[in-house]
Amino acid sequence: MPSSIKSRRCSFGLPIGLILVGWAAVQEPAHAADVEKGRRVFQTCASCHQATSETNGFGPYLKGVVGRRAGSAAGFNYSQAMRDAGTGGLIWDEKALAEFLSSPKKKVPGTSMRFFGLWFQSEIDDVIAYLKSNP
Ligand code: HEC
Numbered sequence: 001m002p003s004s005i006k007s008r009r010c011s012f013g014l015p016i017g018l019i020l021v022g023w024a025a026v027q028e029p030a031h032a033a034d035v036e037k038g039r040r041v042f043q044t045c046a047s048c049h050q051a052t053s054e055t056n057g058f059g060p061y062l063k064g065v066v067g068r069r070a071g072s073a074a075g076f077n078y079s080q081a082m083r084d085a086g087t088g089g090l091i092w093d094e095k096a097l098a099e100f101l102s103s104p105k106k107k108v109p110g111t112s113m114r115f116f117g118l119w120f121q122s123e124i125d126d127v128i129a130y131l132k133s134n135p
Contacts, residue, residue, distance in 0.1 A: 031122045038130025041123045045115075051134045059113065066132045068092050070108070081110030097131070098124050 042051060048059035055061055060073035071078045071086030078086075085108050090096060100107040101124050103117045118124050 031125065033125040033129035035126070035129045035133045037123075038126035038128070038133075041118070041127040042130050044118075045127070048113075048115075051131060062131055063134050065092050066094065066097065066128065066135070070096075079110060079112040081108055082112070094128050094132075097128050101127065 042049075045051075045059075045062070048057055049062045050057060051062045051065075053061065054063055054074070056073060056076045060076035060078070065073075068091070069086045070090040070092060071082040071084075090108075092100075096107070098121075101118050102121075104111050104113045104115055118127070
């Protein structure tokens with residue numbers, strides 16, 4: 001006789017159901033980037049970043065960051081990884097920012113920014129719109 005085949009019991013369904021409910025709740029139809037919403041999203045960044053003045057905190061100031069070279073805020077002590085990204089030509093255009101904000105460590109491996117990333121494209125679009133409104 002072949003070795004016995006153990007039957008496995010599966011209990012899935014509930015976790016997936018919860019994820020779908022959560023996902024459905026945050027979906028917004030036809031999203032247009034919104035500076036006001038972006039200002040609110042930016043509160044999750046504000047413990048480390050200033051967007052309205054050229055003042056460094058735990059993170060570099062983000063005033064004028066859209067279009068700026070990575071690692072170039074005057075007076076901020078960046079990680080080697082961020083400095084290398086800048087000298088390698090990384091410019092914070094909207095596409096690069098969106099990639100960084102969805103996963104900082106994927107876009108700039110070795111970055112010292114301790115932030116998991118934003119989950120929703122709408123939040124990313126809004127916070128970039130807010131950053132753009134602070135040139
Ligand atoms: C816990 C602190 C912290 C939080 C929260 C945080 N950041 Fe950062 N951020 C940093 C640090 C530190 C750096 C510098 C990283 C490096 O040198 O590798 C950085 C770098 C950056 C850069 C690159 C800037 C440059 O001059 O090259 C951008 C853009 C940025 N953060 C955006 C954001 C946004 C937008 C949020 C909110 C969604 C956010 N960060 C949340 C700490 C933080």
